[in-house]
Amino acid sequence: xxxxxxxxxxxxxxxxxxxxxxxxxxxxxxxxxxxxxxxxxxxxxxxxxxxxxxxxxxxxxxxxxxxxxxxxxxxxxxxxxxxxxxxxxxxxxxxxxxxxxxxxxxxxxxxxxxxxxxxxxxxxxxxxxxxxxxxxxxxxxxxxxxxxxxxxxxxxxxxxxxxxxxxxxxxxxxxxxxxxxxxxxxxxxxxxxxxxxxxxxxxxxxxxxxxxxxxxxxxxxxxxxxxxxxxxxxxxxxxxxxxxxxxxxxxxxxxxxxxxxxxxxxxxxxxxxxxxxxxxxxxxxxxxxxxxxxxxxxxxxxxxxxxxxxxxxxxxxxxxxxxxxxxxxxxxxxxxxxxxxxxxxxxxxxxxxxxxxxxxxx
Amino acid sequence: xxxxxxxxxxxxxxxxxxxxxxxxxxxxxxxxxxxxxxxxxxxxxxxxxxxxxxxxxxxxxxxxxxxxxxxxxxxxxxxxxxxxxxxxxxxxxxxxxxxxxxxxxxxxxxxxxxxxxxxxxxxxxxxxxxxxxxxxxxxxxxxxxxxxxxxxxxxxxxxxxxxxxxxxxxxxxxxxxxxxxxxxxxxxxxxxxxxxxxxxxxxxxxxxxxxxxxxxxxxxxxxxxxxxxxxxxxxxxxxxxxxxxxxxxxxxxxxxxxxxxxxxxxxxxxxxxxxxxxxxxxxxxxxxxxxxxxxxxxxxxxxxxxxxxxxxxxxxxxxxxxxxxxxxxxxxxxxxxxxxxxxxxxxxxxxxxxxxxxxxxx
Numbered sequence: 001x002x003x004x005x006x007x008x009x010x011x012x013x014x015x016x017x018x019x020x021x022x023x024x025x026x027x028x029x030x031x032x033x034x035x036x037x038x039x040x041x042x043x044x045x046x047x048x049x050x051x052x053x054x055x056x057x058x059x060x061x062x063x064x065x066x067x068x069x070x071x072x073x074x075x076x077x078x079x080x081x082x083x084x085x086x087x088x089x090x091x092x093x094x095x096x097x098x099x100x101x102x103x104x105x106x107x108x109x110x111x112x113x114x115x116x117x118x119x120x121x122x123x124x125x126x127x128x129x130x131x132x133x134x135x136x137x138x139x140x141x142x143x144x145x146x147x148x149x150x151x152x153x154x155x156x157x158x159x160x161x162x163x164x165x166x167x168x169x170x171x172x173x174x175x176x177x178x179x180x181x182x183x184x185x186x187x188x189x190x191x192x193x194x195x196x197x198x199x200x201x202x203x204x205x206x207x208x209x210x211x212x213x214x215x216x217x218x219x220x221x222x223x224x225x226x227x228x229x230x231x232x233x234x235x236x237x238x239x240x241x242x243x244x245x246x247x248x249x250x251x252x253x254x255x256x257x258x259x260x261x262x263x264x265x266x267x268x269x270x271x272x273x274x275x276x277x278x279x280x281x282x283x284x285x286x287x288x289x290x291x292x293x294x295x296x297x298x299x300x301x302x303x304x305x306x307x308x309x310x311x312x313x314x315x316x317x318x319x320x321x322x323x324x325x326x327x328x329x330x331x332x333x334x335x336x337x338x339x340x341x342x343x344x345x346x347x348x349x350x351x352x353x354x355x356x357x358x359x360x361x362x
Numbered sequence: 363x364x365x366x367x368x369x370x371x372x373x374x375x376x377x378x379x380x381x382x383x384x385x386x387x388x389x390x391x392x393x394x395x396x397x398x399x400x401x402x403x404x405x406x407x408x409x410x411x412x413x414x415x416x417x418x419x420x421x422x423x424x425x426x427x428x429x430x431x432x433x434x435x436x437x438x439x440x441x442x443x444x445x446x447x448x449x450x451x452x453x454x455x456x457x458x459x460x461x462x463x464x465x466x467x468x469x470x471x472x473x474x475x476x477x478x479x480x481x482x483x484x485x486x487x488x489x490x491x492x493x494x495x496x497x498x499x500x501x502x503x504x505x506x507x508x509x510x511x512x513x514x515x516x517x518x519x520x521x522x523x524x525x526x527x528x529x530x531x532x533x534x535x536x537x538x539x540x541x542x543x544x545x546x547x548x549x550x551x552x553x554x555x556x557x558x559x560x561x562x563x564x565x566x567x568x569x570x571x572x573x574x575x576x577x578x579x580x581x582x583x584x585x586x587x588x589x590x591x592x593x594x595x596x597x598x599x600x601x602x603x604x605x606x607x608x609x610x611x612x613x614x615x616x617x618x619x620x621x622x623x624x625x626x627x628x629x630x631x632x633x634x635x636x637x638x639x640x641x642x643x644x645x646x647x648x649x650x651x652x653x654x655x656x657x658x659x660x661x662x663x664x665x666x667x668x669x670x671x672x673x674x675x676x677x678x679x680x681x682x683x684x685x686x687x688x689x690x691x692x693x694x695x696x697x698x699x700x701x702x703x704x705x706x707x708x709x710x711x712x713x714x715x716x717x718x719x720x721x722x723x724x
Contacts, residue, residue: 071715075709075711075712075715078709078711078712079708079709079712082706082707082708082709083706083707085706086706167711170710170711171709171711174709223585223588226585254619257616257619305704308703308704308706308710309700309703309704309710310710311710311711312699312700312703312710312713312714314710315710315711315714315715316686316714316717316718317679317682317683319714319718320679320682320683320686320718321679321682323722324678324682337674338671338674341670341671341674342667342670342671344444344445344447344448344670345444345445346441346444347437347440347441347444347533347536348532348670348671348672348673348674348677349437349440349529349532349533349673349677350437350440350441351674352674352677352678352681353433353437353677355678356678356681356682360685
């Protein structure tokens with residue numbers, strides 16, 4: 001159509017106006033640059049300390065990265081943020097699937113932000129890499145909270161080991177606190193060892209339950225009830241109210257069977273409905289009683305200090321094991337020796353001795 | 363007095379008969395030889411397989427030795443004994459001091475030997491190196507059993523770590539079984555982590571209690587009640603019988619709060635008196651019910667196999683940690699970093715990273 005004279009036919013088309021680019025070149029350049037350009041550790045920590053959630057997300061992604069070259073930068077960001085962290089309360093929430101964790105956290109989180117708090121919700125779910133995020137993976141389950149500018153929601157880091165996932169989450173807590181979030185909620189699912197890991201990174205541990213049909217205490221994972229500072233019976237609405245109150249009495253009785261906690265706190269039971277919002281404020285009041293008590297008797301502070309030591313040792317121990325068990329020649333010999341041990345052909349100690357001699361090159 | 367003529371005084375003494383040596387020279391030689399001569403691994407294992415308790419004791423001493431040159435011989439003895447081990451039931455018994463563990467084990471052990479069983483009693487007490495044997499140290503507390511030719515009693519190995527003590531005990535089990543003992547009792551004291559270690563080396567776990575004055579469930583170490591296959595309320599005699607029966611009801615109720623065990627066994631409660639011997643046979647009957655059930659559903663076998671794997675991994679993990687934490691330069695840096703971590707000057711993960719880089723020589 002460059003030469004209209006050559007096409008004097010009915011099919012002639014008028015030369016039109018050039019279609020404008022749907023995205024301006026400068027915009028594309030800007031976005032590409034942003035993507036291409038890895039922000040420096042300083043840019044990230046500056047952003048975090050200014051309350052920038054995008055910088056926070058990027059820094060957490062860095063923490064979660066398995067790329068060894070990211071490790072140094074991540075450590076730099078954490079080191080800069082660390083003096084600004086720690087000014088928060090950390091709350092662990094667990095409960096088996098179906099108990100309404102997401103709706104509870106949504107109602108509870110909204111209640112806190114409406115009072116001026118800044119709430120970060122993290123998750124520890126070592127199974128998420130397999131199940132593609134069984135908890136918090138679907139942010140739409142917290143529709144309101146996700147839109148709240150005073151809330152930040154982050155699904156579980158994925159990872160092969162609970163230790164790895166827990167480490168990443170604990171580093172993310174530091175960053176969230178430095179970003180100005182004063183209430184950190186760590187969600188975990190009521191199965192396996194993840195409760196113990198979460199329990200050792202929070203100040204307060206909440207077990208979410210629903211009133212069941214039969215014996216209220218059946219099916220509780222060993223030890224989890226003992227960790228709880230508060231048991232909340234959720235879905236206490238409509239026809240469920242009566243059942244929930246009954247469950248409350250039973251749990252209260254069961255909690256009194258356990259020995260006193262070193263925190264000086266007597267664990268409590270309360271009921272609530274994430275739908276009607278009944279009892280949500282009670283939960284927050286109970287937590288505040290706990291925080292007052294433990295800050296006054298200095299348990300709060302000494303426990304955080306203990307948790308720090310714990311995580312130092314845990315990280316070392318996990319790495320020592322990873323190095324050993326991931327060495328291919330060790331893994332092969334281990335599998336042979338394990339069989340021999342299980343068949344009583346070799347004592348566990350003799351087998352261990354052989355493996356350790358190989359590892360340390362004797 | 364060699365020349366009596368030179369001493370013709372009132373002070374003259376008659377030349378007496380030479381005092382005979384109080385121990386004959388040949389006896390001294392024999393004993394010295396025995397002490398000097400270290401029996402060979404073959405002599406020890408031959409002795410053990412022939413049911414010789416002196417050989418058994420010597421081999422256990424070898425296992426307990428911290429002298430590295432003894433390690434190889436100990437491993438040789440264990441390797442020879444291993445195919446002859448495993449034909450036994452292993453029973454863990456715990457209870458806080460004052461509950462009457464020694465008198466119970468004496469009465470229970472005598473009951474078993476009177477039925478033709480051969481009973482070995484070992485102990486796991488990591489505190490014994492400090493307290494000079496707080497349990498089983500004083501064999502006179504089991505006067506009857508210690509004289510019984512079908513019984514063998516061995517105090518706890520001493521050691522700095524629970525892991526070390528537990529390993530030695532577990533190797534001692536193998537030797538006792540090879541020596542023909544069909545019932546192995548492992549005693550431990552109801553404090554600390556030693557219950558978990560003992561639980562992972564026995565087939566059956568018994569918690570010994572006495573009826574208290576107040577709330578029966580106060581003061582129970584977290585988790586120990588959940589491990590119990592049987593709770594025995596001891597000292598159920600005289601004025602105590604009524605209290606003991608009441609306690610039985612309360613414990614039974616509490617046990618039902620826990621989830622079902624994978625063994626398929628519903629934990630039981632019984633009362634007994636080590637003084638009147640009432641209920642001692644009941645305890646043995648309950649254990650036999652348990653062994654029948656778990657041998658039939660193959661839990662017994664699969665659990666032993668799992669325990670073997672567990673001890674293989676435990677031994678490796680403990681050694682990996684020992685090597686790390688005992689290196690003087692690491693210990694020094696760790697103590698510095700720990701302080702920094704507790705004061706929030708360094709994140710636990712950064713501190714661990716620095717330590718690991720030093721250890722692995724990066």
